[in-house]
Structures are given as structure tokens and as C-alpha cells.
Amino acid sequence: MSETLRGVGGDEREREPAGFETGGSRPPAMSDVAKLAGVSHQTVSRVLNDHPNVKEATRERVRAAIAELGYRRNEAARALVTRRTGAIGVITEDSPLFGPTMTLIAVENAARSQGTYVSVATVTRWEVSSVQATLEHFLDQGVDGVVVIASHDEAVRAVRDYSRRLPVVMVGPTRVNGDIHTVAVNQYAGAGLAVGHLLDLGHTDILHVSGPPKWLDARARERGWLDAMLQAGAVPRDPVPGDWTASTGFAIGRRLLGERDVRPLPTAIFTANDQLALGLLHAFADAGVSVPREVSVVGFDDVEGSEHFFPPLTTVTPDWAALGARCLERMTAAIDHLPAEGVLVGARITVRASSGPPRR
Template sequence: MSDVAQLAGVSHQTVSRVLNDHPNVRAETRARVVAAIEQLGYRRNTAARALVTRRTGAIGVVTEDSPLYGPTMTLIALENAARSGGMYVSVATVTRWDVPTVRASLEHYLDQGVDGVVVIASHDEAVRAVQAFSARVPVVMVGPAELDGDIPTVAVNQYAGARLATRHLLDLGHTDVLHVSGPSVWLDARSRERGWRDTMQQAGLQPRAPVPGDWTASTGFRIGTQLVARDRAGEERLPTAVFAANDQLALGLLHAFAESGVRVPHDVSVVGYDDVEGAAHFFPPLTTVTPDFVQLGRRCLDQLVAAMAREPAEPALVPAALTVRASTGPPRR
């Protein structure tokens, strides 16, 4: 900073003001300082700054080693929000959610001196692992709607999103809406199933038992093929609508129905969840629930900043909207 000040012909304090975007610096002076910084290739000494401020500006993120759309979009949204706030993100992925694995990741971040840690996981084992860790750094969990104890949480309102999807199908006239669920150990999957079931029952309808699945298109394809086979064998009638727990399951269902000659939405309507990239170009384009991932990232950062300042924070629920496309229509029977 002294070299920059000397080259620009200003004081050390003026350089500091420019670096911190202080408003009380003349435009001409600011331009000279910026030119000197570029000429000298000056970079802040973050280690020295951390000694003074007791903050590194770094956030640790623990997430699953998985291509699932929701966690990936949450990570991107959080990184964008952190960068806008002058912080940066360090990411650690885990292959399994258990206490030793999560503890190792959190201990790693303690060694790195991060200001806080975000754990992106809507999974029972992840919750147990985080709760078992006595953190010496603020921790926020993304996924659970709320937790017992002092761990702040941020989540998409999965229950409300599922109700939107189911209500859309009921409003079209469907009374036989099947749910293909996600894995039962995932909080998101249970919330989506509960939203579907409650909406059906509140409409005076007793739904079929949900078909258990995972998050993959291959499972959706297998389930769709089985549904058609049972219908044609006279064992169980094909539902007029299916609400799938995510878009990949819905994609597999669409594939199975197309191969079997079942027309969507003429014979059966299909709704997904997540609004993945390309969902508008499925065949037919998929009606799906669209979470607000941008707001999710911002609320997560807000929760972490509050935790770093030792301020109380209520659990944050982020809304989801329904995006209606061509995969849903009125029942024909």
C-alpha cells in the first residue's frame, strides 16, 4: 500500500479509502490510485487483514458429491450472494452423510479459519451429523425447515410447492393423482409427499399409496413402464395424473409413457419438481414447481451473517412457484 501511495502521490490512508470504496475520495484521486494498483499489481494481504479484523472473508460449504439439481443450484446461488457481499466460498463435498465424514469437513474449515460454514443437505444423516458436532464457528443448514437447538436453517417451502402442484391437477379436474416419491431419508421428499397427501385429503379424496422412488430418471422410467403394464393387464388402472418428486423422475415417466403409446397429457398428466435446466424442452414441455434458488442463496447468507454477529435468526422459508407447461391438461376419462 505504501508503494501504491508513493506512485499515486497520495497518503496511505487515501489508498485504504479507495480499496474500501469510501465515498469521500475525489474521482481524479481515485483514478490515480486505481492506475497505480494496476501498474504495480497490488493485492491485499488477506492474512494480515484477518489478523486485524479477525475475519477471513471466507465461508466454508459442505455439500453432497452428487449431480442433484437442487443442491447444485443452491451452491451456485450461495456463491453468487457471497461474492456480492465481498466474501468467497470454499467447497468440500462428501460422499456420505455420517458423523465422522461431516466432522472431518467441519474440522478442516476450523483449521482454515473460515468465518462460518454452510451445510447444504436435506438428509436425516446430515442433520444428525451436524447436530452432533459442537461447532466453534457459526453453522447454517440449508434444507431442514427448522431444527432443535441453535443451528439456523434455510429451506425452500417444499410442502407449499407440492400443494401447488397437486392443487393444479385437482383444478384441472383430476381426482386420481398418483405421487412418485423421493427417498424417505430426504426431508424434501417427505415434505413433498405430505403436501400432496394433505391436498388430496382436504379435497375429500383418498389417494393411492405413493410409489417409492429415488431422484433418477431411470427409476421414473421403470415405474412408468410398470404402471402401464399393470393397466394393460387389468391389475390396476393407470392414474389420470402423476406428481413426481423431481423432474428427473418425471423425465423417466415421460419416456416410459412415450414408448408405451400413452399420450401426455391426453391420457395422463405429469408434474415434476425443481424446474431443471431443459425442463421446458422435455417432450412435452414439463409442468413443474420452480424454487426461488436466488432468494435461497441470499437468505442463507443473511442467516450466516446474523450467526457470525451472534444475532438470533428465525428459520427462513423460501417460496416456490408453479410453472405450467404442456405436460398437464384436463382428464379425458
């Protein structure tokens, strides 16, 4: 749409299309796009905001003009008018654990799909001072709100009172007192799915290897296991305390094997996450214990590669995409000052080769 002219001395300059001037070195404005595309200022605005009432040919002409001019929307000016920046902050912990990582990815994907920008900050410890310093940083950035991926009690305490200054959505708790919207995977129901699957196979001696007690997910999964057992009339063993690591699962497996002369192995084990299950599978394989013929193992999270454990792991698969979408919905509600709500997202059982009928 433009052409190159060669001037005296061989210098080159860009000639604008006939009847079009950019006004020197100033950046192109929406009016420039409208003039080049031969449409109104309002039509350009509709195209930029994905308004449905624009003919496709017109939409393409406006997009071509935007590309030709290198036009970029003035987000600062837009924020003055709408009182929104189109950006949210996300606080998560400095951790490689699967659950927080997948939650962050889910939130980012959902935000990107609706044109919202995400600024991420990590904290090493959920201390009130460090979390509030991060929230102050987001306030200085002018974000519309903050998503807090709150995995355990310290996170809830650190953020609880901050919703008075900034819209906050917490991912993890099922409910927080005050004006904080919450979104969470239904960990309790997910654990019930795992235990229900094993009960349907005929198991009644189902041991639970739990996660760290300060973690919200760990406590909910333990409650789900216990209630499912009691409702089925089964007598549960005491849960074995663990953490989130495969090495702890391996150590617990070795200990259970060493106690076989005193107490037989359970016929099935439900672990609080897949890494604990991976460690158990390793310990059983080293000892020649067949899974699932001698003991079934079921995990939680459906981590990348769990279908390639040996044997492939039966596990609970959270609906990560729904988690991200519901989180952005709650953020919009928080920004609009709607009453705080708690939203639960479902999960499903993914059955693989690590679970089967109980041994005789």
C-alpha cells in the same frame, strides 16, 4: 506511469515514477498506493472497501495505482484486525443431483457478489467422523463459518453439535434444534403449488411418485401433496415410493401401465423431481399413452432442459438466487452471534405442455 531504462551492457530495469520508491523487492503496500495516487491512506482503504463517499475520479485514480503497482490486500493482516478472513466453507455431498448442485451454485454466486471467498469440500457419506474431520479442516483454514448443504437426516445428525465451535448454516432443514441457522426452499408449499395447478385443471385422481424417504425434500414434498389433496376433499392413492432417477421413473411407468387392467391410470401424476417425470414420460411414450390427453405429469426442480422434454414438462421452480442470498444473510447473522432463525424461500409453478384437463 513507469518507463524502461537501458543500462550498461543492455540490461533493462523499471524506473519508478518521480518521487516514488518501493523499498527494494518488498511487495507494494497501501501507503505506496496512496503516494502514487496522491491521496491519503484512508482514501485507499475506502476504495478497497467500496465506501460510497469517494469521488469517482479519485476512485479511478486509486484503482489505476493499484493496477500499476500490482498491489494486493494483505488478508492475513486484515483478519488479525477484523477477526474475519472473508472466507466460508461449504460442505456438500459427492453427488450429481440437481438440487444440491444448484444450491452450491447459488451459495457461491451470492458469496461472490459480496466479496466472500468459498472453499468447498465434498463428502461421500454423511458419517459423523468424516463430516467432523471436514469441519476441523475448515477450522484450521480459519474460515468465518460453514454452510452445510444438508439433504437428508444423516447430514443433520453429523453437524448438529458443531455450531458451538464454528458458525454453521444448514441449507435444507426448515429448523434444527440448537444454535444452527437454517435456510430451505419451501418444499411443502411447492408441492402444494403443483397439486393446486392440477386441481384447478379438474384433476382429483393425482398420484404422487415420492423421493427417498431419508431425504428432507422428499418427505416435505410428499406431505405437501397429501395435505393439498385432503384439503380439496380428494381421496389420494397411496404414494408410489421412488428415488431421484429417471430409470426408476421409467420402471414405475411400466408398472402402472401393466396394472391398467386392474386399476386405471391416474389422470395426473406429481413426481418428487423432474428426473422421475422424465422416466414416466419415456414409459408412456413407448406405450403410446398421450401426455397430457390421457395423463398429466408435473415434476419438481425445473432442471436444465426440462422445457425440451417430450412434451415440455410442467414443474415447480425454486427461487435459487433467493436461496443463496438468504444463506449468506444467515451466515452473517451466525458470525455476529445473533439468535438462530429458520428462513424459507419460495417457488413458483412453471406451466408447460405436460399438464392439461383430465381425460373423460
